[in-house]
Amino acid sequence: MMTHRHTSYRERALDLTRARGIARARDFKAAGIPLVYLKRLIDAGDLVRLERGLYQSPDRAGEHIEHNLAEAARLVPNGIISLISALRHHELTTQLPHAVWITIPHKDRTPKARSLQLEIVRATGEALTAGIEQISIEGVPVPIYGVAKTVADCFKYRRHVGEDVAIEALRDALRQRKTTASELMRFAAIDRVAGRMGPFIKAVQ
Numbered sequence: 001m002m003t004h005r006h007t008s009y010r011e012r013a014l015d016l017t018r019a020r021g022i023a024r025a026r027d028f029k030a031a032g033i034p035l036v037y038l039k040r041l042i043d044a045g046d047l048v049r050l051e052r053g054l055y056q057s058p059d060r061a062g063e064h065i066e067h068n069l070a071e072a073a074r075l076v077p078n079g080i081i082s083l084i085s086a087l088r089h090h091e092l093t094t095q096l097p098h099a100v101w102i103t104i105p106h107k108d109r110t111p112k113a114r115s116l117q118l119e120i121v122r123a124t125g126e127a128l129t130a131g132i133e134q135i136s137i138e139g140v141p142v143p144i145y146g147v148a149k150t151v152a153d154c155f156k157y158r159r160h161v162g163e164d165v166a167i168e169a170l171r172d173a174l175r176q177r178k179t180t181a182s183e184l185m186r187f188a189a190i191d192r193v194a195g196r197m198g199p200f201i202k203a204v205q
Helices: 004-020 026-032 036-043 057-073 081-087 125-129 149-155 163-175 181-190 194-204
Strands: 048-051 052-054 100-105 118-121 131-139 142-143
Touching: 004 036, 026 163, 036 048, 036 057, 036 131, 052 142, 057 081, 057 131, 057 142, 081 100, 081 142, 100 149, 118 125, 118 131, 125 149, 131 181, 149 163, 149 181, 149 194, 163 194, 181 194
Parallel strands: 100 118
Antiparallel strands: 048 052, 131 142
């Protein structure tokens, strides 16, 4: 049973995150909320930990993630939003990415971003240029891989993202009719993962 003090901490913490949008650990400390209590709020689903020392209410976490995509597009002009970040945008994962996943040309220098954590993967040819869509976030043009290409990429880079994530994304994409089996196989061929994806596609149909 939650004590009055804990109820008070919860209310104060939630008020703080609503007021600030994104609250820092030091903001909670200044408000007299013990930092050890933040873990309880995260476990209860009342707070989302964006990264070390940064917290937000769950209903606004998506805003922060989308803002970061726009920021990444500004910082890395030749990059394309991909993998976990693209899955999140297409609503094919419940994971909150700890960084912005972005694919860049194979020979490009690794971009440096002080204000943003990036997960960089590299590609060439059609594996880089196929399946790109253009979206706009906060007035910024953001290149992002479409659903089928993102799923194929998750299989291609399964060592980075986890094969379980790739399989779940494939199943959800087909069940939610966000793509088709033929479209998935087209991008699977481009990414050279058709043999690996084929059995999972057949299993869903």
